[in-house]
Structures are given as C-alpha cells and as structure tokens.
Amino acid sequence: MIESQPKETHSKTIIRRLEKDIFPYIGDRPIAEVSAQDVLQVLRRVEERGAFETAHREKGICSQVFCYAVATGRIEHDPTSGLRGALSSVKTKHMAAITEPMRVGKLMRMIDGYQGTLVVQCALKLAPLVFVRPGELRQALWKDINWEKKQWELISSKTNKGLIVPLSTQAFSILRELQPLTGHGEYIFPGVRPRQRPMSENAILAALRGMGIPKEEMTGHGFRAMARTLLDEELGVNIAWIELQLAHNVKDPLGRSYNRTEFLPQRQEMMQKWADYLDELKAGS
Template sequence: MKLTDIQIKAIKSTEKTIRLWDGEGLYLEIRPPCSKGWRFKYRFNGKEKRISLGAYPKVSLKEARKRLEEAKRVLADDKDPSAERQSRKRVKAFNAANTFEKVARQWWETQSPGWKDRHADDVLHNFEVDIFPFIGQRPIGDIDAPELLAVLQRVVDRGAVETARRELGNCRRVFGYALATGRANRNPGADLEGVLPPKPKTKHFAAFTKPEDVGRLVKLIDEYWGTFVVCSAFKLAPLFFVRPGELRSAKWAEIDFEAREWQYLSTKTNIDHIVPLANQAITILQALQRVTGHGIYLFPNARDKQRPMSSGSITAALRAIGITKEEHTWHGFRAMGRTILTEVCHYPPEVVELQLTHCVRDPMGRAYNRTTFLPERKKMMQSWADYLDKLKGEV
C-alpha cells in the first residue's frame, strides 16, 4: 500500500527506528525522536545496496518518487546509482575548483613574474573587466568556441578590436594551460583563429612636416596665452615629440635636472625610455617646477591635483591658435619630429626611431635598450630645439 502525506505527517515521534515502505524499494526511514529520510533499496551485481534520496519534508513524497524513477533509469542502464552519484559529486567538485577565472588567475600567477608590472596589470584588468563577469564562473572544460566568441564580440562591438584580439590571445594561453594541467580537453580559443575582425589599420594623424609650417606653428605656440600649466605643456610638446598620454602624465620624480634627462616607462611599448632635455626644455621645466613642483605631476589637472591634465588640453590649445584637426594634431608632433629630423636634418633613422620609443633592432635582430645612442640622441635633441628656434625666428 502506497504512503500518503497524511500518514507521514501523523508520525510525531518514535522510540526506535522504523521504516514505512512506499513500494519498488522506496521507503521512509524514521529515527528517534522524529528524523525522517527517504531511502532506496536495490540490488546491483547481486549485492544489496541503499542510497539516500533526501530528508523529509524538504524532499516531499512526490519528489522522492521522482528521484526513485531517476535512480531506476540509472539501474536500467546497468549502472550503480550510488557510484553515479559519487561520480557526479566528483565532477561538480572538479568543476567548482576549475572555473575559467580560477585557472586564468593561476596561469597569470605563473606568467606575470616575467612581465613588466604595467603589462601584468593590464592583462589581469582586461580579464576582470571583459572576461570574468561573463564566463569566469563557468567550468573551463565546458566552455566552447561560440560562448567565448560571444564574450569577445562584446569588446569588438564597443570598438576595441585590438583589445579583443589581445584578449583572445590570452584566453588561448589560459586554455592551453588548462589542457596541459588536465583541466580541459580542447582549446576553443584556437577555433576562433581568423574569426575576429582584422587588426585596425594604423591611423595617420595630421601633422605639419614642412619647415615653413613648423616655424609658423611653434611661433603661434610661443604666443599662446592660456593657463601657465597648459602653456608649458604646449611648448614642450614639439620639443619632446612623445605620445600625448606620456607628456601629460609626466611626473616630477622622473625629471633628472643634473643628468638633463626625463626617464619614464613608455605606456605604448612598456619599456623604459629617456628623453634628453635641451637647454630650452630645462628653462621651461625650471619655471614650471616653481608652480607645480610640490605635487606629483608636471601638469596636474586643474580640478584634482592628484590626476594629470585632461587629454583635451593641448588639442583645445591647438584649436585656440587656429590650427584645425585636418592640419595638425597633438599626436602629429611625433610625425613632425620624425620627418624633419630624418629628411631635413639628416639624422640616422635608427637614432630618431629610438627617440620615438619605437622598437629598433640591430643587425643581429636584438632590440636596442634605452641607453643606445644616448650621446647622439642628446646632441640631436639640442639641435632639434635650436632648429625650432631658428624656424620660429624666420616667420
């Protein structure tokens, strides 16, 4: 006779363990004083076995019968329900210990000691912002190519194609690490080769590259009347021809007046770089130091001194002196310096490229370090500053 909920609820206590059978091996075991639990009694390979199907009332009579049917289906496949349950528990524990995020962080910890701090921070930041929120908690062995592509497509859709391509490369390395350590059976990142949009074409920034135009530009810069901080950055931009973000984020701790050098870590190439300081640059920096030298940045933000000036400051100054974006941009100072130093002043291209923090290799294929050609670069940077003064005087 089948059990009923009324019958089960009527039992309030018992002095000894009793069993109420529902049929087909399912029974409710009640232990003193009134602990109730579902059990399934079955035989497998000639041996009597039992497994728990849950505690009552959390597992109702209806749910217990449903779990009984599931166990019987396992038996019908000639499998032991108890062994299958243990196997599922092991898989669940394995998956919980080997989510994409956990494996990725392990991979990062093994690799990052050999990286520059900035690069290590960037890799982890990209994972935390673009990848972990979407597949971080997924078992790494369960992630397939379409799922990974959907995550990377979000990055592509916001216009960061190159970031998406870098993140795909790092995901491939994480899956490769998972393969090598027995946490995955395939690398879905490898299946996405050639799927993401191609690397964006290099954007060429408008720049003055004719001496007469450069002379007019530096004269206009010299006559510009903005805030003292912006004026100083504006005057140093053509002298240094560094990347905009590197100039506006320059720190006083990086300026060595005795060595006549600005030493910093390039944000683009992640390598240490030296900018020799010409006499003209020293004069500008010494005046600026009296105004902002007590803080962190050479060019602090007007609203928050703990942050550098905004990226639009020099651009706004260029527009204020009547230079359009089709004529010259802040980034255009780099093209201006490279073109005139090589084509007009006839400096060796490798010396100029090194000063631009571009990766230059010797005949053996080895990359030059930051001090390569430093005496030549110091001479070049002073000559460049003098040349700009000469052009300005000819306008």
C-alpha cells in the same frame, strides 16, 4: 589655419630630397636610360630606413620629372607609372601633422604667443621638443626628471619599457619655469580640479583649436610625426636614433633590439640640434 609655404621654399625642399636620395644614384644618368627598376631600387633605399611616406612622396617627384621629359620630347613614357603598388604601404594610422619647415615655424610662433594658463602653455612648448606620446606628456611626473643628467626617465606607454628623453637647454628651461608652480605636486602638468590628477587629455587639443588650427592640420600626436619627418629629411639624423627616441622597437643588424641607453650621447646631441632648429624656424630662418 597655418598657410602653406611659398613656392620658392617648396622647390628648395624638392631639390633637397632629390639631392639626398635620388641624384647620388641615378642623377648622372641620361633620363632616357633610367628604367622603372632603377627608380624602384633607389626608392627601396629610402624604405630601408623606415621612411615609407618619404618613399611615396619621392616617387611622385620623380614622376613629375619624367612627365616633364615626356612633354618636352626627351622620353616617350613615365617609367614610374609601372610602379603602382610596388612600394610598401604606409601602415601607421594617419595623424594630422605639420611637416613643412615654414609652417612649423609659424606653428612655433603661435605656440609662443599662446595666452592660456602657464601649465598648458608649458605643455604646448614642451610637446614639440620631446615628441613623446600625448598621454606620456600630460601624465609626466616630477620624480622622473633627472635634474643632474638633464634627462626625463619614464616608462613608455606603448612598449612598457624604459625610455630616456634627453632634455635640450630649451626643454630644461621650460621645466625650471614651471617647477615653482607645480613642483610641489606629483604631476608636472596637473589638472585644474582636482590638481591631484593630470591635465585633461583634451587640453593640448583645445589649445591648438583655440589658436585656430583645425584637427585636419595638427593633433597632439602630430608633434611626433613632425619630428620624425624633419629630423630625417631636413637634418639628416640617423634614422635608428630617431626611432629609438620615438620609443619604437629598433633592431641592430643581427636582429637584436636596442635598449633604452643605446646611442644616448648621439640622441642627446640630436635633441639639442632639434630644439635649435625649431628656434631657427620660429625666427623665420
């Protein structure tokens, strides 16, 4: 099990969220003058970028601030208490994921120390760097790797449309390490028997459980939620770039869907920034 982050790190995360989403709009207002509608308007901005879970989380943070103000005699009631049901519900199916930076760092160190086969070890290392769907990872084909452009060009299993995954220096190195072992075959991550088939869908899950990480804490799908949350909340990446890389349907202001090559230079920079950030967390920074 991966332990929770210390209170000091948690408080820094709270302050960062307030500074990013709350303070710019109502931070300079006397707390007694802030209404429920003021808070709702701020949280709507968070929802507009698709961060529904973050909006609910920040509503709770605001509520804690208001409750403290009530306890210290600054206001008479918590205005967020009237916002129950006002925010959009989180519609996506919950997949267990680690999203606190310090715990992500520990997870990355555990993956680095995994003692299983090289195939599973490389799949584990690559999963957080590319954050594709688990089935897409285990069925990855060598023919889809564009070595010259350092890209993985595949068909999304969800949308059946093309998806380009820019490969960071770290991801590219993992593939280079594995190529002498499995590069003669079709699959990047072949099964043990027969090797003409992809790795078992339970291989990543079994590896996580073998490291002592319970299913309630992290799943193979959780690497996607981990990337989406931290790219948005910690690295401040444009939400449209993140959603495109997750192979979600993203539309421009005119309602037209972006294609797979949209913002490719920006996403390439994003993927390298993400890989470097994971390395920093792994190092304990």
